[in-house]
Amino acid sequence: MHDYFLFIGLPYVALFSIIVVTIYRFNSNRYGFSSLSSQFLEKKKLLWGSVPWHIGLFIIILGHGAAFFTPKLLQSLVANKTVMYILEIIGLTAALFALFGLIVLFVRRLRNSRIQAVTSNMDLVILTLLTVQIVLGILTATLYQWGSSWSPGIVGPYMHSIFTFNPDMSYVKELPFVIKAHIVIAWLIILLVPFTRLVHMFSLPITYIGRLPQVVVWSFRRQKEAVVIAETEDTTRRYFLKALIGITTGVVLLLIGIVDKIIPFFIGPALSREEKAKFLKGRLEKIKKAVKQKELEHERLINEFIHIADLKDLKNEEGLYFIDYKMKPGLAFKGEDGLPVLYSAKCTHLGCTIANKVKDGKLLCPCHISHFDIKTGNVIDGPALEPLPKINFLLKDVNDQVVVNIDKSKLNEYKVYIARSEEI
Secondary structure: OHHHHHHHHHHHHHHHHHHHHHHHHHHHOHHHOOOOOOOOOOOHHHHHHHHHHHHHHHHHHHHHHHHHHOHHHHHHHHOOHHHHHHHHHHHHHHHHHHHHHHHHHHHHHHHOHHHHOOOOHHHHHHHHHHHHHHHHHHHHHHHOOOHHHHHHHHHHHHHHHHHOOOOOOHHHHOOOHHHHHHHHHHHHHHHHHHHOHHHHHHOOOOHHHHOOOOOOOOOOHHHHHHHHHHHHHHHHHHHHHHHHHHHHHHHHHHHHHHHHHHHHHHHOOOOOHHHHHHHHHHHHHHHHHHHHHHHHHHHHHHOOEEEEEEHHHOOOOEOEEEEOOOOOEEEEEEOOOOOEEEEEOEOOOOOOEOOOEEEOOEEEEOOOOEEEEOOOOOEEEOOOOOOOOEOOOEEEOOOOOEOOOOOHHHHHHOEEEEEHHHOO
């Protein structure tokens, strides 16, 4: 039941708060709708805390927003491992940067007596929540890596379900505790924004950019000089802001112009339907091979005996490949006496696989041309120095009983097995 409140009820309470309470506060107390800056009381630590905090936070919000607003684009980008590594490193660095700034701001409020005088309990609450939130984000990035690849398919759809009023918490219900706590505290922070100085983020001084300079006339000469300096500084800031906006706009337009070249570079050319089908077929074949491998491993874990073949199906001149208990290849032949002959199929030189064809009583390793005697496994020639290891076998009759005394007249009824206890 608490999951329904945390992941469905709390989000809507938080959204109601940040919309309705923010509007109410702006209408009822417009002059208190600010950050209540403490810059005049202390500047040095504020600079070291505020700058890294805002830069790191901006990058973090940008990354989280990409997972919600452009999930397909983000998934296309992180399909390239190099891009994914770069994004993960940027995100983690930004989080550490923001944490450093936040700690500086927190310590500043706790240790400076002048700042303490204008610090409210809500300031300490929101600073604590923000610190915990950044720490949880860092833990998520380090304990559950590559969030840029899985978050668009989990957190993105969950957020979309909230904003489309079709809440679905199945996306986040089974997530680890650290990630769930990260999501819940995010909603708590959004809920508390209208009650804190963070509300100033909604009061953007857009009109300031185009506002004409204010002229203040003083009666004293020194005050007049100060006015000239202030006007000069004000004009300089205004030109700086306009230049910054112009440069940013130019960069954005440039990126828009070349985005169709950048994205294909990272995600590769678009595949035709036939190419996609061929690509998927190749992936399916790899998956089938992996499944078969795991099935063999499972079979050898749970069974004491592994069936190799019916003795009647073994041949003198062509070996039958099989996998032993060590998950290595073996070869099974029928010897001159009609009984099985089993060898490891790994050459004792460099581990290449032995060919299963017998020629002139010899087995061949095709990698470096070593020959082994089919009767004994001994090296006949080549770089190999050690004989092929023999693999012990046992026979079972039609009643699935281990044959102790072999009856040559019933050889065609016997089945060949290898046993865990007989493994060499």
